[in-house]
Amino acid sequence: MTAPELRARLAPAGERLAAWLYPRRCPFCDALLGPGAPFAACCPACAQEERRLRHDPPRLPQSEHSFSALGTAAGAYYYAGAVRHAILLCKGHGRPWYARELADLALIHVFGAAPAKAPGGRPVWQGPAGLAPYSAIVPVPPRRGKDRTALPHLIAKRLGQVLGVPVLAPLRVARELKPQKTLTREERLRNVRGAYAVRPGTDLGGKRLLLVDDVITTGATVSACALALLEAGAVEVAAFCLAADEELPKEKRTPAQGGQKPQERQDP
Secondary structure: OOHHHHHHHHHHHHHHHHHHHOOOEOOOOOOEOOOOOHHHOOOHHHHHHHHHOEOOOOEOOOOOOOOOOOOOEEEEEEOOHHHHHHHHHHHHOOOOOHHHHHHHHHHHHOOOOEOOOOOOOOOEOOOOOOOOOOOEEEEOOOOOOOHHHOHHHHHHHHHHHHHOOOEOOOEEEOOOOOOHHHOOHHHHHHHHOOOEEEOOOOOOOOOEEEEEEEEEOOOHHHHHHHHHHHHOOOOEEEEEEEEEOOOOOHHHOOOOOOOOOOOOOOOO
């Protein structure tokens, strides 16, 4: 048995031990996850909100985003309520460990994995034996800082562990970028045009790639990244995000929201 195979076999046991020593918590409310936690990844009290905010179906509509160079784009949730709160905690408020439960929920609802038997375990992907859905998973690189501590990388790492797909980091930011959240739709598209490139010496020839981001708003960033990957030889790029920033459908609004645009939980 090779060293990578041995590590892959021992990793789930190590995760279960870590969960026993440091119990997992609900990414939406921080409650301890007990044996009866829905999908082994959120608490019973948050199950209804988690279900309400799922992006069903997961495919993102072209009418809400500006996609180019992508085969498909999918999201697990709407960027609203408890999901938005959890992502903000992961990104800027010192709780990156929630990324694992959020990714596990996405694996179950979007990729069809079977839930872990208990919190701290791994979901089980039940795809065709020996047939990986992608050649590799690629996280969107952060504007600044280290790739490995950024939320897209944490999500990609978990997806790769469960799907059995390698995670690559071929993308880099080629020039300085303004924060996308401060810009209009048109400004976002201009801001990222030509802003991403593949690192020199990277061979993506013939690969089918899954591009991972935490939140997709206009689609400008994932489209710019996809173009760079295709220019480096990839044959297909699909995008995935934890949450899509879209108007909530009427059937997913709470009674208090009525016909108005949903009011989000106050940012932490």
